Amino acid sequence: xxxxxxxxxxxxxxxxxxxxxxxxxxxxxxxxxxxxxxxxxxxxxxxxxxxxxxxxxxxxxxxxxxxxxxxxxxxxxxxxxxxxxxxxxxxxxxxxxxxxxxxxxxxxxxxxxxxxxxxxxxxxxxxxxxxxxxxxxxxxxxxxxxxxxxxxxxxxxxxxxxxxxxxxxxxxxxxxxxxxxxxxxxxxxxxxxxxxxxxxxxxxxxxxxxxxxxxxxxxxxxxxxxxxxxxxxxxxxxxxxxxxxxxx
Amino acid sequence: xxxxxxxxxxxxxxxxxxxxxxxxxxxxxxxxxxxxxxxxxxxxxxxxxxxxxxxxxxxxxxxxxxxxxxxxxxxxxxxxxxxxxxxxxxxxxxxxxxxxxxxxxxxxxxxxxxxxxxxxxxxxxxxxxxxxxxxxxxxxxxxxxxxxxxxxxxxxxxxxxxxxxxxxxxxxxxxxxxxxxxxxxxxxxxxxxxxxxxx
Numbered sequence: 001x002x003x004x005x006x007x008x009x010x011x012x013x014x015x016x017x018x019x020x021x022x023x024x025x026x027x028x029x030x031x032x033x034x035x036x037x038x039x040x041x042x043x044x045x046x047x048x049x050x051x052x053x054x055x056x057x058x059x060x061x062x063x064x065x066x067x068x069x070x071x072x073x074x075x076x077x078x079x080x081x082x083x084x085x086x087x088x089x090x091x092x093x094x095x096x097x098x099x100x101x102x103x104x105x106x107x108x109x110x111x112x113x114x115x116x117x118x119x120x121x122x123x124x125x126x127x128x129x130x131x132x133x134x135x136x137x138x139x140x141x142x143x144x145x146x147x148x149x150x151x152x153x154x155x156x157x158x159x160x161x162x163x164x165x166x167x168x169x170x171x172x173x174x175x176x177x178x179x180x181x182x183x184x185x186x187x188x189x190x191x192x193x194x195x196x197x198x199x200x201x202x203x204x205x206x207x208x209x210x211x212x213x214x215x216x217x218x219x220x221x222x223x224x225x226x227x228x229x230x231x232x233x234x235x236x237x238x239x240x241x242x243x244x245x246x247x248x
Numbered sequence: 249x250x251x252x253x254x255x256x257x258x259x260x261x262x263x264x265x266x267x268x269x270x271x272x273x274x275x276x277x278x279x280x281x282x283x284x285x286x287x288x289x290x291x292x293x294x295x296x297x298x299x300x301x302x303x304x305x306x307x308x309x310x311x312x313x314x315x316x317x318x319x320x321x322x323x324x325x326x327x328x329x330x331x332x333x334x335x336x337x338x339x340x341x342x343x344x345x346x347x348x349x350x351x352x353x354x355x356x357x358x359x360x361x362x363x364x365x366x367x368x369x370x371x372x373x374x375x376x377x378x379x380x381x382x383x384x385x386x387x388x389x390x391x392x393x394x395x396x397x398x399x400x401x402x403x404x405x406x407x408x409x410x411x412x413x414x415x416x417x418x419x420x421x422x423x424x425x426x427x428x429x430x431x432x433x434x435x436x437x438x439x440x441x442x443x444x445x446x447x
Contacts, residue, residue, distance in 0.1 A: 078323055
């Protein structure tokens with residue numbers, strides 16, 4: 001597969017060390033979500049990289065930090081699949097690790113695809129069975145693979161005003177937008193992607209929590225992509241000032 | 249196929265159970281159990297903060313970043329998968345990523361201390377206060393690091409503790425990009441294999 005030539009084990013090793021520059025990092029993040037073989041390889045590198053931290057002296061946190069963390073936690077909602085989606089009937093024999101094959105968080109290197117699953121179900125559409133979810137995710141993974149394999153693929157990134165960076169990978173009239181180390185949002189807010197096309201602004205979908213990406217349709221001819229903070233269910237038009245924008 | 253055959257699992261701990269229970273604390277946190285999360289925090293925060301301080305050098309900023317790490321851990325606990333890596337690996341990975349990002353965003357405004365990422369910290373390493381398990385990991389790492397070549401170790405440490413991208417490492421060491429990537433991969437493979445894979 002052409003895609004795998006780009007994601008050799010040298011790239012995955014650098015990825016595990018957080019040593020890839022932002023555009024390569026975003027591309028690798030998106031690829032990992034679609035590639036079980038690379039996930040298995042990167043897991044070993046991640047374990048080795050994390051082991052380097054064993055060489056570091058522990059530092060006792062201040063009592064203020066503890067209070068601050070636990071206080072913030074008590075006010076923070078969690079992103080669970082149950083919270084994000086309407087209840088889904090679980091298929092017999094569906095293992096947890098099978099379910100998380102597209103959702104394991106390895107932040108800030110977390111997997112990027114499958115955001116539309118959350119968005120689709122979150123729109124209050126009919127309850128989807130797990131098979132249907134799997135179909136959606138598989139189709140998205142295939143689109144992302146094609147996008148990443150395109151030699152004319154462009155990447156553009158830029159800082160997000162509220163913290164972190166976001167990268168857009170653009171090819172074949174589609175884009176993947178991946179956030180990295182974005183500021184956490186309250187449970188009732190989300191980052192929303194906007195497409196600016198011939199002066200008109202339309203929604204490109206929501207960024208899911210936890211360093212994952214949004215697959216944005218139909219950006220052929222669009223001039224810009226932007227991000228803004230919106231209510232968690234999304235808005236028709238931006239209601240707050242964009243905090244990131246790139247020309248594409 | 250080697251990639252598939254090499255299933256990643258938790259490295260077994262001689263003391264038994266402690267890492268298993270941290271994984272359980274993450275799982276419990278995923279369903280909103282704040283008491284479990286508190287225990288997870290107490291068990292792991294010194295190591296997390298220690299790593300962040302090592303990379304960032306700045307204590308105050310390190311506590312800010314550590315808070316972000318734990319908030320993210322809380323928000324995304326449901327996606328933790330123990331089959332792919334244990335809770336400590338997961339937290340340290342979150343922490344490392346955020347620390348590196350913070351270093352890079354501050355780099356333009358700050359003079360980089362060239363070797364700061366490699367040289368030992370001025371924080372004394374208190375062997376006595378270490379838990380038995382972390383001491384074992386520490387010794388194992390030290391031993392495994394000696395199996396790397398000097399240039400492999402150097403590139404890993406510059407990247408990991410210095411927060412450099414591989415092009416930055418290549419520029420600093422005046423070595424071609426491809427060579428740096430190879431050194432990093434080879435060093436990490438040696439480390440991975442020395443630390444041990446599946447039981």
